[in-house]
Amino acid sequence: MTIDAARGTPRGTVAESPPGLVQLLTPAGERVEHPDYEIDLTAEEIKGLYRDLVIVRRLDTEALALTRQGELAVWPSLRGQEAAQIGSARALLPGDMAFPSYREHGVAWCRGVDPVKVLGSYRGINHAGWDPRKHNLHLPTIVIGSQALHATGYAMGIQRDGAEDAVIVYFGDGATSEGDLNEAFVWSAVQNAPIVFFCQNNQWAISEPSERQSRIPLHRRADGFGFPGVRVDGNDVLACLAVTRKALDGARSGQGPTLVEAFTYRMGAHTTTDDPNRYRLQAEVEAWQLKDPVDRVRAYLLKSRTADQEFLDEVDAEAKEVGADLRRRCLELPDPELDELWDNVYVAEHPLLADERARFTSYLRSFDEVSR
Amino acid sequence: MGELRRFALPDVGEGLIEADIVKWHVRPGDAVEVNQTILEIETAKAVVELPCPFEGTVVELLVAEGTTVDVGVPLITVAVGGDVPSPPAETPPAPAPSEALSPVSPGTASAVAPAVAGTAPGRDRVPVLVGYGVKPGSTTRRPRRADAVEPEAVRPDAGTASRAKPPVRKLARDLGVDLAALTGTGPQGSVTRDDVRLAAAVAEAGPTVAEEDPRAERRVPVRGVRKHTAAAMVRSAFTAPHVTTWSQVDVTETTGLLAGLRDLADFADVRISPLLPVAKALLVAVRRNPLINSSWDEEAQEIVVKRHVNLGVAAATERGLIVPNVKDADTLPLPELARALAELAAMARAGRASPRDLSGGTITITNVGVFGVDGGTPILTPGESAILALGQIRDVPWVHEGEIKIRKVTTLALSFDHRVVDGELGSAVLREVGAMLENPTLMLAWA
Numbered sequence: 001m002t003i004d005a006a007r008g009t010p011r012g013t014v015a016e017s018p019p020g021l022v023q024l025l026t027p028a029g030e031r032v033e034h035p036d037y038e039i040d041l042t043a044e045e046i047k048g049l050y051r052d053l054v055i056v057r058r059l060d061t062e063a064l065a066l067t068r069q070g071e072l073a074v075w076p077s078l079r080g081q082e083a084a085q086i087g088s089a090r091a092l093l094p095g096d097m098a099f100p101s102y103r104e105h106g107v108a109w110c111r112g113v114d115p116v117k118v119l120g121s122y123r124g125i126n127h128a129g130w131d132p133r134k135h136n137l138h139l140p141t142i143v144i145g146s147q148a149l150h151a152t153g154y155a156m157g158i159q160r161d162g163a164e165d166a167v168i169v170y171f172g173d174g175a176t177s178e179g180d181l182n183e184a185f186v187w188s189a190v191q192n193a194p195i196v197f198f199c200q201n202n203q204w205a206i207s208e209p210s211e212r213q214s215r216i217p218l219h220r221r222a223d224g225f226g227f228p229g230v231r232v233d234g235n236d237v238l239a240c241l242a243v244t245r246k247a248l249d250g251a252r253s254g255q256g257p258t259l260v261e262a263f264t265y266r267m268g269a270h271t272t273t274d275d276p277n278r279y280r281l282q283a284e285v286e287a288w289q290l291k292d293p294v295d296r297v298r299a300y301l302l303k304s305r306t307a308d309q310e311f312l313d314e315v316d317a318e319a320k321e322v323g324a325d326l327r328r329r330c331l332e333l334p335d336p337e338l339d340e341l342w343d344n345v346y347v348a349e350h351p352l353l354a355d356e357r358a359r360f361t362s363y364l365r366s367f368d369e370v371s372r
Numbered sequence: 373m374g375e376l377r378r379f380a381l382p383d384v385g386e387g388l389i390e391a392d393i394v395k396w397h398v399r400p401g402d403a404v405e406v407n408q409t410i411l412e413i414e415t416a417k418a419v420v421e422l423p424c425p426f427e428g429t430v431v432e433l434l435v436a437e438g439t440t441v442d443v444g445v446p447l448i449t450v451a452v453g454g455d456v457p458s459p460p461a462e463t464p465p466a467p468a469p470s471e472a473l474s475p476v477s478p479g480t481a482s483a484v485a486p487a488v489a490g491t492a493p494g495r496d497r498v499p500v501l502v503g504y505g506v507k508p509g510s511t512t513r514r515p516r517r518a519d520a521v522e523p524e525a526v527r528p529d530a531g532t533a534s535r536a537k538p539p540v541r542k543l544a545r546d547l548g549v550d551l552a553a554l555t556g557t558g559p560q561g562s563v564t565r566d567d568v569r570l571a572a573a574v575a576e577a578g579p580t581v582a583e584e585d586p587r588a589e590r591r592v593p594v595r596g597v598r599k600h601t602a603a604a605m606v607r608s609a610f611t612a613p614h615v616t617t618w619s620q621v622d623v624t625e626t627t628g629l630l631a632g633l634r635d636l637a638d639f640a641d642v643r644i645s646p647l648l649p650v651a652k653a654l655l656v657a658v659r660r661n662p663l664i665n666s667s668w669d670e671e672a673q674e675i676v677v678k679r680h681v682n683l684g685v686a687a688a689t690e691r692g693l694i695v696p697n698v699k700d701a702d703t704l705p706l707p708e709l710a711r712a713l714a715e716l717a718a719m720a721r722a723g724r725a726s727p728r729d730l731s732g733g734t735i736t737i738t739n740v741g742v743f744g745v746d747g748g749t750p751i752l753t754p755g756e757s758a759i760l761a762l763g764q765i766r767d768v769p770w771v772h773e774g775e776i777k778i779r780k781v782t783t784l785a786l787s788f789d790h791r792v793v794d795g796e797l798g799s800a801v802l803r804e805v806g807a808m809l810e811n812p813t814l815m816l817a818w819a
Contacts, residue, residue, distance in 0.1 A: 065407045069425040070382020273385040275418030277726035327406070 020217075021263060022243055023233040027291045029299025031238075039242040043306045049237050050297045050307070051315050052086045056106040057294060058319035059115050062326050063105075063122070067272045071330060072122040076103045080235070080267030083293030084200045085170075086110060087240025088262070091248055092136075092168060097158075099138040099151040099169040103200075107170065111137040115322070116329040125336050145175035148184035148197065155193035155251075166251035167195045168244070174205025176221065177213050185225040185257075194251035196244060197222075197259045200234060202266035207279040219261035227257045234264025235293040265291070338364060374451035377426050378434075381413070383443045384420050390442050391415045392595065393435050395723075402430045404450060411447065428452035440595065535562035547572040598692045608754045612668065612789040616749040617799050621806040622770055624780045629812045638707040646782075647685070647739055648710050649815070650762050653808040654737060655681060655702050655709075656818050657801045664758045664801045665735050668791050675792050684733035684753055685713065687720035688742075695753050696725045697733035741765060747783035757792045760805065761785040784809075 022037055041049075060078050067075040078085060085106030092098060092110070100107055108118050108130075117129030121140070128139035138154075141147040151169035158165050175181050176199060188195050201218055203210050210218070222229030228250075232243040240262055247258035265288040269276050276285075301307040342357040381391060391413040398410045407423040410430075414420075431449040435441050536544070536551055540563055544551045549571045556563035594602065626649050633639050633648075658665045658681055666677040683701035687694055696719065698704070698712040719725050736753045741764035750761040763783035770779035786802040808815040 062407075065423040068382070068384055068420065068423050069379070070384070071425075073383075074385075269418075275727075277418075277728055279728070281728065282726070324406075 021231050021233050022239050023236050024238040024242060025236045025296055025300055027235070027296050029296045029303055031300065031304070034239070034242075037239065037242040037246060039238050039245075041238070041241075046238075046297070047301065047307050047311065049086060049090065049241070050294075050301060051318070052090070052106070052109065053082045053237060053294045053297060054315050055319045055322050056082050056086065056109050058323045059109070059326055060105060062323040063119060064268070064272065066119070066327065066330055067122070072119060073124055074271050074273060075122055076271045077266075077268035078103050078105050080265045080288065080293070081200055081202055081262075082106055083237035083297075084198075084234035084240050084262035084264045087237040088168065088170075088198050088244040088260070091241050091244035093165070093248075094136065095163070095165040096248065097136050097138065097151075097154055097165065097167045099147040099154070099167065100140055101144070101147060101171050101175070102140045102142050103172070104140070104170050108135075108137060111135040113137060115326050116333065119326070119330050120333065123330065123333060125333060126340075145171055145178035145180040145184075147171065148175070148181045149187075151195060152184040152188045152191075152193055155188060155195040155257075156191050158194055159191070164252050165194070166248045167193075168198050168248065169195065170198050170200065172205065173199060173201040173203065173210040173213065173218060174208065175199075176218055177205070185222070185227075185259075188257040189225045189227050192254070192256035194254075195257045196247040196251055197257060198244065199259065199261045200264055201261050202234075202264050204266055204270070204276070204280065206270045206274065207276075209280075217261070219259055222257075222259035227259065229259035229261065231261045231263055234262030235288075235291045235296070237293060237297060264293075374428060374453050376431065377428070377450050377452050378446040379410075379422075379425055379448050379450065380446045381441055381443050382422075384413075384422070385415055385418070388415050388443060390440055391420075392440050393437050393447075394419060395437060396433055398424075398430050398433075398448075400430050400432055404428060404430055422447075424448075424450065426450045426452050440593075535560065536564075536568075537562070540565055540568060544568045549575070601693050604754050605751050608752045611670075611754075612752050612757075613791060614749070614752065614787050615790045615793075615795065615798060616785055616787040617795070617802050618747065619784045619802050619806045621782055621784055621809050622772065622779045623765060623782050623809050624772075626809045626812055627765065627780050633706075639710060642707070642710045642714050644710055645713075646741075646765060647713060647737065647762070648706070649809060649812065650739075650760070650784075650805070651683060651685075651701070651709060651713060651737060652706065652819075653805045653815055654735070654760055655683065656808060656815055657804045658735060659702065660804065660818060661797060661801050663797060664788070664793060666757050666792055667734070667755050668757070668789060678734045680734065682732050682734045684736035684756070685716055686736060686738035686750075686753075687717060689720050689723065691723055694720055694725055694730060695733060695736055696720050696729040697736075699732070735759070737762065741782065747785045749785060750787045752787060752789055757789040758798070758801065759787050760802075761787070782809075 022034055024032060024034060024037065024039060026032055057079065063072060063075050064077055066072045081103065085104055086109075089098065089104075089107040089110035098104075098107055098111060105115075105118055109115065113130045113135050120126040120129035130137070130139075132138045138147065138150065141150075148169050148171060151167050155167040158167065169184075171181060181197075185197070187193070188197075199218055201210055205213065214221070217231060219229035219231040230243055230247070232239045234240060243260055247260055250256070250258055265285075267285065267288065298312060301312070302309070339357060339361055341360075342353050345353055383389075384391075392415075394412040394414050396411055398404055398408075404410060404424045404427065406425065406427045409421045410424045411422045412419060413422060428450045431451050433448055434446050441447070535556060535558075541551065543549075543565055544563075547568060549568050551563055551568075554563050554567050554571055555561070557567055558564040623646070627646070629649065630644055630646065634644055662677055662679075663675075665681055666675050669676050680700050681702040682697040682699050684695040684697040687696065696716050698709070698716055701709060701712065704712060716725075716729070719729065733753055733756060735756055736750075736759040738748075738750050738759060739762045740748045740750075741762050744764055746766070747763040748761050750759040752759050761784070763785070765780050765782045767778050768781045769776050770781055771777075772779055784802060784806055786798055786805075788798040788801075804818075808818065
């Protein structure tokens, strides 16, 4: 349904699967073939992807509830984008480096980050909860698109080290309108940097629909910068895995950057401070509901007899337990020690910082002496 | 014996300070699970469902539907783990649900808040989000060495004395108010300046808390849909010069047509009301007279003629008058239009109409006949140029084909914005709608 564009009223279009979309698993759970992308996974691997999808969705639901209960200040829900995140992150090798934006809780899960550590910054107790070097996952970036430049620089570093790793950077459709993204495209193209630009096109940059941001499909932007772009069904975990894997292999083997546009949908609000009913149609949400990334894998597992109901029940039970555990540990998260502020500013000890820390510590101690 | 836990209104949207209590989903005695939806609230940003943080049994709902409460005010008491204990003796006075419209000021709920704070030990931390700063009152400063010699700290009654900052203590001394007799409303129960001033004012006024006079006027706070409606009506009535024209119409044939439609398979699953042919007739009339479906752009000094018709239908709901609209109603085949109208009504009644459904209307119908009246002079929906009122359909003696017969007759009234629409056009539209309802064949001929 469209409304008079001249009046500037929000428009919502119910997106059909666009042409040229790489898909290996249909919304109904049917395996289909694609001439350029193939994937051969064992039953255990597919079941593993399903487990990732279900658990990540459960973690997201729990964090959303914790926010509604005042335990987190804000939460950007990933609901609907599970397959794009799991598929792409499971394509990474341990040495690859990932740069997330702020919604990549599923990527953090795949990189082995304890889910409770993702909650720290949303609970206001730290600026970020994990060691980027330990997980090869950079810290969340709230500023839109700036991580693409950090990632490009990192990829150029890998290149100069002669290492065989690759970089993946996550961003949304809105970020493609930012200068930072386009600068990153220019640099990585001319440097032939080993990087995969992974765009989760969830159709809405907060309240701005993606068709208002680009005259052409986003993946075709890559043409102008001189590297390949591909559009993949972002709700198809198998296709996301296959497409990302091929792009990463290309990066590692000196073929430079690739832009992957994962065509998906943000089922929830932009964050808990947003009300999507104000700008988009329920019919659009319902149409995407039929393309759910989790449902189609479940349908495939049952139809192909790769897994039985018992397995599905086990995964559900495990997810429930993981969710309850996340809740318990979130509430137990200790307030930070204030002198941790100085811990990760410089690689090595710095005399000025050491002095500041000493003075601040002594200041803090002055409170202890009087409180009993 | 279970432990009593309270759930206080959180800031669910970065920096909100209050929310309206829309609807409780649980009642005392209900069992609740963690994350079960217990309550809907409406903030400045959205209607939000609140999930319960505890598993247990609901003991008490502490705030009433329709009230506005501050962030931090306890909403519900839940007995966690074990039997339901009787409410503790120190349960503070909080507005009970039955008191929704009693003359309790909306501020009362927040005034009692700090007295019942302390939901659970160690849970008084307030998350601070980078870039949004610290909420006023959410931080406290611990005493440090240099300040530790204040005599206050060693007062013999320090354990029971009210907490108050020195300037507040001085103010209390100046006004002759006994701090120990006050219950503070500041952070951690501390006494604030306002508490002291209030106590001084009360003392001055003397004991005035009289029995409530049952014949006293009742003051209902204006908020939510009522507030919105009032603002929209005032804006419309005082910016658009309204003119209303009337027409009495014999709709006997149209009511016969309705009976015929109901027998068709296309309409088997939808309830058809007289609103349907009226809507269709108006849509046809709009197509023949596009200027009626337009709006006045004051800023640009232009008349904006719409090429689409989003047909608004005024609906009386529990929450007040709302006008959701059927998008692109002019493109819908009749069965679809019937379905859209029925859905709109159901959605409005259930309170599910989203802001999206409520915005973007281009012309409106209001069915005042459902209230049992013959007609009215409707006020335009802001931004539109015409609104059609449909009165009740009554059996009346009527001259039909030269004879007095009992016919089904209704009254139509069309209000229009005289800046945009002249009497000639307004009358033409009303006349055409009436003609189509009198003789439905015309509807077919003109459609």
